[in-house]
Amino acid sequence: MTKLFKSRYSILMGYLSYFILFSFIIRSILFISACQHTDFKILEIIKFYLTGLFFDLGTGLLLVSFYALYLLIIPNRLYHKKWNKIVTYSLFFIFLLITLFSFFAELTFWQEFESRFNFIAVDYLIYTYEVIHNINESYPLPLLISGMLLLAVGVTFAFHKFKLFKNSFNSQIAFKNRVLISSLIIVPAILFAVIVKNSWAESGNNRYTNELSKAGIYSFFAAFKNNELNYLDFYSLIDSTKAYDLVKKELYENGTVFDHSKNTIKRTIQSTRTPYKPNVIMITVESLSADFLEHFGNTQHITPRLDSFANNSLFFSNMYATGTRTVRGMEALTLAIPPTPGNSIVRRTDNENLFTVGHVFKENGYTNTFFYGGDGYFDNMNHFFGNNGYDIVDRGRKLLDETYGGKRTLIQDNEVTFENAWGICDEDIFNVVIKDADEKYKQNKLFNNFIMTTSNHRPFTFPANKINLPAGSREAAVKYTDYAIGNFIDQIKNKPWFNNTVIIIVADHCASSAGKNEIDISKYQIPCMILNLKDVAKTNISKMTSQVDLFPTLWNLLGWNYTSEFFGKNVLDEQYQPRVFLGTYQKLVYMKGDSLVILSPQHKVDTYLYNKAKNEQKPAQLPKEITDQGIANYQAAFDLFKSGKLRIK
Template identity: 35%
Template sequence: MYPQKIKPFLYLGFFYLIVSLIVRIVFFFHPITTAHFGFFEVLKVLVIGIANDVFVFILASTFLALYFLFLSDSKYKKPYGHTILGALVLLFFYILLIPNNIFKQYGGSIAEVALAFIGLKIICFALMLFLPSKRIKIRNTLYFITLFLYVLLIVFNAVSEYFFYNEFGLRYNFIAVDYLIYTNEVIGNIMESYPVVPLFLIIFAITTAITWVIYKKTKDELKSLPNFKQKLVLLGSFILLVGISLVCLGVTTQIKSSNVFAEEIEANGFPKFYWAFTHNELDYFQFYPQIDQKQAESNFLSQFSAPLLTRNVTSEQPELKKNVVLISIESLSAEFMQHYGNEQKITPFLDSLADRSILFTNLYATGNRTVRGLEALTLCIPPTAGESIIKRENNKNKFTTGSIFKSKGYDVKFLYGGYSYFDNMQDFFAGNGYGIVDRNNFKPEEITFANVWGVADEDMAKKAIQVMNAESKSGKPFFNHWMTVSNHRPFTYPNGRIDIPGDAKSREGGVKYTDYSLRKFFEMAKKQDWYKNTVFVIVADHCASSAGSTELPMDKYRIPAMVFSEEFIQPQKFDKLMSQIDLMPTVLGLLNFNYQSKFLGQDVFKKEFQSKAYIATYQDLGFVKDGYLTVISPVKKIKQYTLSQKQDKLTPEFSIYYDEKLLKETNKKIVDDAISAYQSTSYWLKNNQLNR
């Protein structure tokens, strides 16, 4: 009898394993998977992957096991049925009417979810209590719905994992958690990026068909329900399997492979999502390698002329109170520009502007998300493990580029075409003294086009000109940080602006339209009185993609940056390796600012500048210096690569890093430098030493 009672689990489990296997095979052959696999490595990935899937399915079956556990005819007999129904009704009114009930104390929508669940439970229980002749039909209907939800989750998760992998070259991570939180932007993005209606129709059709097959094969199991003793045996067996699965998952999820893609393909998305949800911050001092704290600080601060965290930056020249406009461009990889070898001519304006600017040709982003780029340009510190500072609770009153300008009497603002609550930008910038201009400040007639991420860049350009004109009339200089949005999936924009249709949804179109919008901005700016007294800083927030066969592929972090100002900035190329966190200290140096600094980036034109870069994901912290890439990771792991240089055939004066070779023996001096940088930054943040 017992084997018959597990038929629903066997059918669902088999379906889940088949779907997961198909997803893995697709990932093996996906274009983003740049690694190559030998036969035995493929076999290893599949074996570990199947094991992960089995253990995850057992854990996910907990809800189905509870559903079967509470199936019973005896609970509808007097007096149990009426007592249970009465208790459910009392619980419903407790949640509905008591202001400080236990559900509402958790905040969010938990109370509403509990109320809906209990309400549905009351309806179903009452029907089965008062309509015994319909009990089997009602139970079968509820069983079909339960199976449908399980099958839908399996199918929908497979589709979601594919699209996530297609975008990031990874299974679920912190970004997936963000997507769950910011449902409006994410659902809107999906609606605008993909053929959602046909896709959902296919998903529901497949789900319905599979559910019907499993239902027909297993519905007879509901005719004879196990008694209390049998349920205890089944429950005990299931609890044992859950315990084994938890232990085994702890082992299989720690098995490492020769490259990142192998680890991602053999992994299961559900544990990765759970891990990301519960680990949005990583304690450096718990998970990462360390050296003596005083030695770490001494090593790190030795790069500055005054080896102190708080130090005086002085200039022999008089300060220049020029306006500064910092434009951080969404997802603009260096490879999109002709100056870096692109032949598509999708950034004609930026390429022309680069010829008249200081062009930083060997600059690397600190991360692969917008908040990382904003953090690097605003705080000028290396990235730290876990989420960006912008998204953390302790993100206010920091020492920022805005605080420097504000101390000099500048009007300081953050401009964003979307709703700045996204990614916690509003909380961060407002909490650090920035005025905010976002989509909330637009009148309907000022918006010619918008998608889920915000108004089109050309609309934001017009608004920026309005803001800057108003600031100029106040008699104060201004510092405005504008974050663009149009070069983001779904890559939609107004038709008729460029030669790529706005509904083509192509990344090249997104890049070219952003370039078009920036041209329009500069055309408008050039007509304003404040234009010649303004320094424009143009830089990407991060690259378009960060997927690669190693943890931190260098070419996926290289971004363009330039500083332009008519009759002030003399065109030149700066080819030394540098970090995104060095850009704003360099701009402040060009303005001859005198200030007390806590920035951890350097002015690249100072004689003490040390050429280096910081590149990171949420876990892996990379440090590039002297031809080495050092990566420190949880749990206290260290990898070091030697980096070769390659001259681009189109632009031989530029070099990019490639062909990363893992060293058997590490260069200890560089390792110590890497640890010193990340350990010191984490320590100072933890102790609020980077506050104003």
């Protein structure tokens, strides 16, 4: 082995050693960070370091395999040329910077998501404008770049000091020996890429241990490769007819009449209440975890207005988000569907003309509008909303050529008082909403508004002199968002359209979903409240509910009769049995009462009993009807979307 460090392969071996050493350091830093959230057993620590070494070595071999091929084919007479030295130094330095940047990115990504690279990192690579500006506003980028350059120079100097460049360029090695050495690098690299799956690291119940076992770069490419999973190929199935029958049985409530067609959940729902049609404004708050509110035990007093609204509204005090990203929240709040594996439907192809919440509003004479303070091109939001019956108002940098079903209006510079990488501040987007509502009121139009806020997102910046906390922290951003929502409600109380307007405040997802368990149920709990409902007393709905249940419950209170293809239910119905859907990109969760079913690729089904008071989930054998019900919901949801049955006929 030591001879390789004195041969043509000395640079390659040095780079591989550097990569493994720095990967070890990064893993150790992440381990120290994770210790703040969970306890590790000695065997778990040994496990993730050894598994991590395996993944680091495999990833390192992949990184140097092309160079190993180059070292194999270039003859000695050319290898000693000056141009080869220039090319080698240049490529070495570039690859050094790339890996150093990836190590830095892993640290920042973990800080935000407490995870190795996943689909989110792949998404962020696409939306470079928002991400680069976000990094620039969150971190001292010039210092970080300078630091990485200095570190790269330092590593290069170390290579020079250990004579790795000199040994490589002065080496004479026969072709047959190069074949042997390069083969010992390239063949294992190919086998690693073809055989080894990133999921091999996920062998334990401690999510942090699983994540620490992975290699960041390999996780990134694994996520890029597997950004959409076919439920029918990778997950447990039951008979299709049985699946739909189980879903229908669960969805049945008073006033429901199902369509007799096969493999559908289409039904008509009739209410016994006197119908009325208010305007509806839904404020979807970025990353608003339930535990930010005093109602859920927070003692920082950062949501005084939201706590006040919760105490004087129809308050869903036990609601759960379906996912961990904004597009998952949008999916649940517009399609009322369990999360399908892979990307959210908002980001997928063939997601036009679907049966949405907006469609029900449109059938009742409403104009639907999606308001976003950033560029709606991000995460495919404009395409999804624009092609599903919504007009769009956003802060786009320019009008795109894409044609939407509705109209698109750009927020103008004179309407903006504060803006960061993710968009305008919450106060500004609310002012735009008020202006739009005034115009629609003059035109005697009913409106249904979907507002997506942005201020409670890193870099957590907002206008000065609004609250008593400095910008830059999550807590400050939450308090500013609370202030902005309160100010918005105060302003519209004097509007002529207010008395006939219902306001919904709901989170898209939590600030963090990471915990000791792969799926930490408590981290998915979000606040949700409906304000200004006519003839509805303030009520605390403590039943376990999902985002998908929000609008079916509202429409019942409004006394509407409507056609439904939603998985959501009226939670006030006497036959309602609490259940929720939630998950990650691959893990799909169905929880009914304290029975927890987790579906994973490779047809894996794990079952637990969940103790909310202790936030514990213990492996348990559940009745077959519970696991079948969980499978049925996800199987039917995937089939309805992929087969096109969710499209408006």
